[in-house]
Amino acid sequence: MAVTRAGSSAVTSDPQVLRYAAFSDDPAGGNPAGVVPDAAGLDDAAMLGIAARLGYSETAFLTPPPEGLGGAPGRSFTIRYFSPLTEVSFCGHATIASAVALAERIGPGDLVFATPAGVVPVAVGAADGVLRATLTSVEPAVREAASPDLDEALAALGWARADLDPELPPRIAFAGAHHLILAAATRERLADLDYDFDRLSALMRRLGLTTLHLVWRERGNSDGHVFHVRDPFPVGGVVEDPATGAAAAAFGAYVRELGLVATPATLTLHQGHDLGRPGLLTVELRAGDPRSHVSGTATAIPDDAV
Known part of the structure; x- marks a missing residue:
């Protein structure tokens, strides 16, 4: 799979990789994250390779949800997170980035993510044209x-x-x-x-x-x-x-x-x-x-x- 640094917010042509800065409204602030909105068909090695070449602290990979996850149709996902070296159980900034990226495409509202650490609901709202996401953690x-x-x-x-x-x-x-x-x-x-x-x-x-x-x-x-x-x-x-x-x-x-x-x-x-x-x-x-x-x-x- 060829991976390049070109494209309008996409780092690969197949699959598409979006780039977002989380916890900031300035692309030069916050924490950059990769978001792969359709990671179906990618194995672990492919996901790790994309994350390593992108070079951000984490990249999120979204696939269809497991059966029975709940949430509104089309608003529930399985999500996995890879750093340049390894998979991590949960990543907050890549979750926020994924939620905002999805809300820009399917609209604000409630999302549900099945993460390796457990189920993480995220609510995305809009105020003055700015999307803001709130994740609810697993039991601490x-x-x-x-x-x-x-x-x-x-x-x-x-x-x-x-x-x-x-x-x-x-x-x-x-x-x-x-x-x-x-x-x-x-x-x-x-x-x-x-x-x-x-x-x-x-x-x-x-x-x-x-x-x-x-x-x-x-x-x-x-x-x-x-x-x-x-x-x-x-x-x-x-x-x-x-x-x-x-x-x-x-x-x-x-x-x-x-x-x-x-x-x-x-x-x-x-x-x-x-x-x-x-x-x-x-x-x-x-x-x-x-x-x-x-x-x-x-x-x-x-x-x-x-």
Whole structure:
């Protein structure tokens, strides 16, 4: 199968590959994702090859839904996610990108995705001509990180325990994929990210982690609901993910588990600024619902941006 970098938002002639920036209304912001709206007939090797040649942190591949998934006719899909190196169980930004790409073609409304991690509903609405998608995560879980694993993660990052915010203890959180959450004590510590790629990748593979979710909490006027975040993603062959919806969903579970905010609440996550690709993610925590609801926009990436 020939894969090129040409075409109007298509990277292959067969199948069609769309390119979207998720969690931004600017193609130069947010996190780029590939979306293959009809991946029927592609095997794992073909999907991995497309994802690797596209080079984004993830590409989503859509096929018909499994029997009994539910949802309105024509609005339910099976979705799989591939990084340049491997398949991942769940990817939030590629889900948001896929939902917006579909809504542009079949209209806003409710979608249902059967992901490797479970069923993920997505609602897409339009306001002032802008499409905004909200995914509902699978059931989350949060657990403590073992002290030796934490020490190894900090060593790979070049951080010390004194660099951590004592009010936000390290945890491993899951809402479709596993993420080690580490909170920096200062914005300067978060900004200065220069880690040992191979060492961190080895630890993450051993622990089954998709990213490290590094956060810094704004205080003062934000009432503790605003965070700046970064996500190293060496297991996917990517130094850093610019906007990470799966980690945002897991972080919502973390915030709820630790009682950092009272529900209902909406968290605002700023990501990608240190990479020059600013993105904005919101995480809604609803009373009586343990799942995270992650929202954002997405926009097509034009030819001349490739």
